[in-house]
Amino acid sequence: MRLLRINKQILLAFLFILFSGMNSFAQSKQNFTIVIDPGHGGKDSGARGVVEDEKSIVLDVSLRFGKMIEQNYKDVKVVYTRKTDVFLELWERTQIANRNHANLFVSIHCNAANNRSAYGTETFVMGLSRSQETMDVSKRENSVILLEDNQEKYQKFDPNDPEAVIAFDIMFSAYKDQSLNFAKYVEDEFVRNGRSSRGVKQANFHVLRTNASPAVLVELGFISNQDEGSYLATEQGKQKMTQSLFEAFEKFKKEFDRKTRPQEDEKPKEVEKPVAGKTYKIQILVSKNKYGPSATQLNGLTGVEVVQVGDVYKYYYGNTNLASERDELLAYAKRKGFKDAFVAEFVNNEKLQGNQNYRIQFLASNKRYRDRDNKFGGLKNVLRVKKGNMNLYFYGSTKTYEEALKDLKTAQDRGFKSAFIVTFEGEKLIE
Template sequence: MKTSLKKHIFLPLILLLSIQQLSFKKATTQDKDERRLSVVVIDPGHGGKDPGTVGGKVQEKDVVLDIALKLGNQIKNEFPEVNVVYTRKSDVFIPLHKRADIANKNNADLFISIHANAVEQSYVYGTETFVLGQHRSEDNLEVAKKENSVILLEDDYTNTYEGFDPNSSESYIMFELVQDEYKEQSISLANRVQNEFRERAMRKDRSVKEAGFLVLRRTTMPSVLIETGFLSNATERNYLSSENGRKNMAEAIFRAFKAYKTEVEQKSSFHLATNDVKPQPVPRPAEETKQNNTQPAVTETKATKENDLFYSVQIAALKKKLDTTPENFEGLTNVFREDAEKLSRYFSGKYKSLKEAELQLETIKKKYPSAFVVAFLNNQLISVKMALELEK
């Protein structure tokens, strides 16, 4: 039975997500080496009128801010070329959607959100790191509800999050239908964080988990949410409220960051739709080459560009393979699909110029807020930056 994308995918997305992604033009013209991890956003949870979890006299907002600042300082000291951006550096309240916006607008390569946990059972303790996904247990759902409930302190949160109720299990159904295309990288970092907590900081490892966190869903880069311990547990509360404890936690996260940075830079494939190797022109048939051997070589390159280079608008990235029929895509008749091993991407239109694609993007984003422009050469995804270079 055919699944309707409009009914089962985009309505939940439209209901929840008013994502203000980076202007693709800005992202592709920014002068930075896409093979390197050059911008990290560190997000100390809660703040200001939102204390977060409270255990005894210890408030989550204070613990995580100190860990975040310590982490950022370590990154800047060892990697001065990395731009460290904080969602907050003092005791102020930052709405959830603005935290993600800060990461998106800074074209971040990584988003690290730091928190502390609490439950009614005071004997529970340990660390856990979350990536965006479907909750696999009620415990994971409860953590997501707790962290998402901060939106209730925001002005006009009903309109901002378009009816999302952080305390309603039904609101989390959408996380079952959304595939995060940065999940593999996020899990890689999360695993390293938990390994460092267990092996170096000697903390109990409660493993890497998935859950539906709004702040992770709104970011457009690999992202993790770290629960550094339970303030409801007296021993762990004392540890996290101590200078040495917070220092150990920051160092553990830093070591995980360092190992992850090395990994992604060695692979040189951190951005999924980026290819830094300039494609070669498609060879002409021998007979045609012979007939036109008096033409300059640049003519061949130009012809290849004109015939094989085009722009499009990506509107979804999903595990499911859906028919590209209009009823599945809000009536769009020019949708095509590209399948990968674990993911299918859906695109709208084939345009000769970036300007034409960006004009269509403005219209498409009214229906699909997370849409963005991509480029193809010889039916292979390349970066828009490279496409613009080929047009010169």
């Protein structure tokens, strides 16, 4: 019965914190507050990495993450549990979140395992799991308690006690869905940025317990793995992980704003009018190299258009006639690493001069195919141009870029996914 009384005490304390935070939010239009918790620190190095220890990597990523939020969201207050190499007890980290009425708590860590081949990211929310692997992770992250002076403050939890489990479920159901949503956003962004994900999991972490807010613990990867540990110690690795966390935060914040915006403050939005006669795209890159849709040089951007002009390829992202969307596309491209990206303005239905025309290059081969060959996927009136040892095959001939885009889609629908737009002078490729 002593165990049950302890859990009731925890439940009552948690509910008091929870409703206090809700009342505070209802009474004042408080800015969104995120508490970023770099795991470990000071005398607690965390996991030992093949290049750099956990406490250093997570502090670096946490500071980058917070700075990125501050630069892009003026309505968000960023609070760090630590900004330097200092030791904090686990209960202090939670207390910082509750004291600041956090709307989101993100604890950032790196993983380690005796199995040096273990690899990949994972994000945890508070919950019960019988997985030995998950229990091992929570045991390792909770082991910092052994470095603390007063270990009695941490209440024991018996997962085999039905009444204790009921109390546990009540305590964490209030924010579980939001925690799971953010955790999923994080792992989705890791994957989108080229990382390997081990998924969203639940575990009993002391640093998440008694948090009166959505809370997750992120494992950036296994620094005990030679490849992953080396990557996470690099500038590129840290920045990629930061970018993923930030993009997950953007999704969570957008959802938060939608759900918490007071109905009486909502005003009918004026419908933005398209800019007459113009289309905007973001030019992200100019290169003499032709990159495929999934090339690493495109930094994960999808739907990129490629136009060959002379001996260079121009890469465009996005397509809009709205000024606001144009600015958002540019900002996103810059966040994805294209610092020199700029807005390219196109006049709708503007025709090329003289004999110039747009064509679609859909195939390159050292073989010469006959007209209407099955290799062309049903495309007709194909033009072949000999260039060195290669035969280049082109489809269509249009005077406007809009018509060229239609021809490009036709070629892509026929299976030529890497097709792109080129410019001609008559039937001569402009080089």
